[in-house]
Structure formats: structure tokens, C-alpha cells
Amino acid sequence: MTPPNPPITQVKICGVTQPGQAQAIAELGADYLGINFWPHSKRYLPWKTAATWLPDLPPTIKPVGVFVNPDVDLLLEIADTGLLHAFQLHGDESAPFCHELQRRGLTIIKAFQVRNPSTLDLVSTFQVHDILLDAYHPSERGGLGHTFPWELAQNFRTRQPDHALWLAGGLTHENVNNAVRGVRPAVVDVASGVEDDQPGIKNLQKVMLFLQSARNP
Ligand SMILES: O=C(O)c1ccccc1N[C@@H]1O[C@H](COP(=O)(O)O)[C@@H](O)[C@H]1O
Numbered sequence: 253m254t255p256p257n258p259p260i261t262q263v264k265i266c267g268v269t270q271p272g273q274a275q276a277i278a279e280l281g282a283d284y285l286g287i288n289f290w291p292h293s294k295r296y297l298p299w300k301t302a303a304t305w306l307p308d309l310p311p312t313i314k315p316v317g318v319f320v321n322p323d324v325d326l327l328l329e330i331a332d333t334g335l336l337h338a339f340q341l342h343g344d345e346s347a348p349f350c351h352e353l354q355r356r357g358l359t360i361i362k363a364f365q366v367r368n369p370s371t372l373d374l375v376s377t378f379q380v381h382d383i384l385l386d387a388y389h390p391s392e393r394g395g396l397g398h399t400f401p402w403e404l405a406q407n408f409r410t411r412q413p414d415h416a417l418w419l420a421g422g423l424t425h426e427n428v429n430n431a432v433r434g435v436r437p438a439v440v441d442v443a444s445g446v447e448d449d450q451p452g453i454k455n456l457q458k459v460m461l462f463l464q465s466a467r468n469p
Pocket residue numbers: 266267286288290293294295318320342384386393394395396397398420421422423441442443444445
């Protein structure tokens with residue numbers, strides 16, 4: 253379980269598609285590696301492909317699968333392999349759906365797009381320890397590089413201190429410093445902010461700068 257208040261904010265680099273880049277990101281010291289298993293994502297990687305190289309990653313980096321409205325049987329099949337540390341859900345998954353997966357032993361990170369303060373009321377109906385807050389978009393599911401008002405994330409931290417807050421949405425090496433100082437999330441999560449113009453291909457220099465800025469706020 254992710255500690256709600258780690259001494260240093262942890263970092264997740266998300267939407268990695270190449271094993272060589274995954275290795276390099278692990279060596280740079282990222283805490284979590286996100287792989288996107290949603291077929292409509294620009295960063296999609298089929299599970300069967302990821303499963304061939306996930307076992308080669310060093311144990312210092314924890315692989316997280318990103319899903320949108322996944323099929324339960326697929327999740328359980330993947331969970332049985334033991335190759336993923338956690339399941340990040342970016343769709344309309346209900347509270348009972350998440351609770352049932354947790355009952356079956358899966359670690360769930362439930363993502364919410366923060367539209368306004370009432371989003372946080374919805375979050376409080378989920379008994380899920382790890383909560384990810386991302387920017388709102390009327391039709392897209394994530395990975396867009398948009399920020400949202402971080403005061404709302406700060407309010408969430410104050411109101412729900414026992415949750416591990418994962419902060420996402422438009423983070424870059426230039427703004428993550430302020431985000432960490434202002435919000436004090438357990439984890440910061442970035443996809444597009446460490447890329448140039450090819451989704452799924454990371455700029456390792458940006459990854460390094462992001463790690464430095466997140467850890468030295
Ligand atoms: O990255 C994607 O393509 C994606 C698609 C569908 C759901 C989530 C996705 N990524 C997650 O979106 C947020 C924000 O990403 P960004 O840094 O603003 O590009 C992050 O949690 C990613 O893991």
C-alpha cells in the first residue's frame with residue numbers, strides 16, 4: 253500500500269511502450285512505471301507484449317497497469333501473473349466494482365477527472381486507498397497534458413488525509429516542483445509531460461529532470 257505521506261513524493265512515469273526505455277527509467281530511479289492497456293490510448297501496449305519484458309525489470313520499480321472500463325476477467329487473469337503492482341482505473345468504474353476487485357486482492361488506484369469541488373464528494377464514496385486526481389475533459393480519458401486547479405487537490409488532501417493521493421494532469425519538470433510543494437501528494441504521475449511529439453516514446457532527459465524537480469521541491 254502506498255503511504256499517504258511518504259517523506260519524499262514518489263514518481264510514476266506513465267505510458268511507457270518500449271522495454272529499453274522501461275529499463276532506463278528504472279535506472280533513473282522512478283518508483284512506478286505505467287503501462288497503458290487501454291486499446292484506444294495513444295500509448296497502448298498489448299498485455300501479451302508487456303508480459304514478455306516486465307519480468308526483466310529491476311524490483312525497485314513497480315509496474316502499474318492503466319485501464320478504462322476493463323473486463324473483470326482480463327484483470328483477474330493479469331493479476332494472477334503477479335507482474336503488476338497495481339491497477340489504475342480511468343473509466344466509469346463504480347465503487348462496488350472497485351471494492352470487489354480489492355476484495356479479490358487487487359491493489360486499485362482509482363482515477364477521477366476533477367471538474368469542480370463536487371467531484372471530491374464522489375471520491376469520498378469510494379473505499380479505495382489510492383486516489384488519482386487528473387484534469388477534466390468531456391470526452392477524453394487521460395494523457396492529455398492538461399492541469400486542473402491544484403487547490404482542489406489540496407482540499408482533498410486536507411479532507412481525506414488517510415488516502416494516498418496520486419496527482420496527475422499536465423505535470424512537467426517545470427511545474428512539478430510547485431505541485432509537490434503546494435499539494436504534497438504521495439505520488440506524482442506524468443505521461444505526456446516527459447515526451448516530445450511521439451506519444452509512448454519518452455524523452456529520458458525530461459524524465460531525469462522531472463525526477464529531480466519532484467524530489468527537490
Ligand atoms: O496516457 C494516456 O494515453 C491515458 C489514456 C487514458 C487514460 C489515462 C491515460 N494516462 C494517464 O492520464 C494522466 C494524465 O496524463 P498527462 O501527464 O497529463 O499526459 C496520467 O495519470 C496518466 O497515467
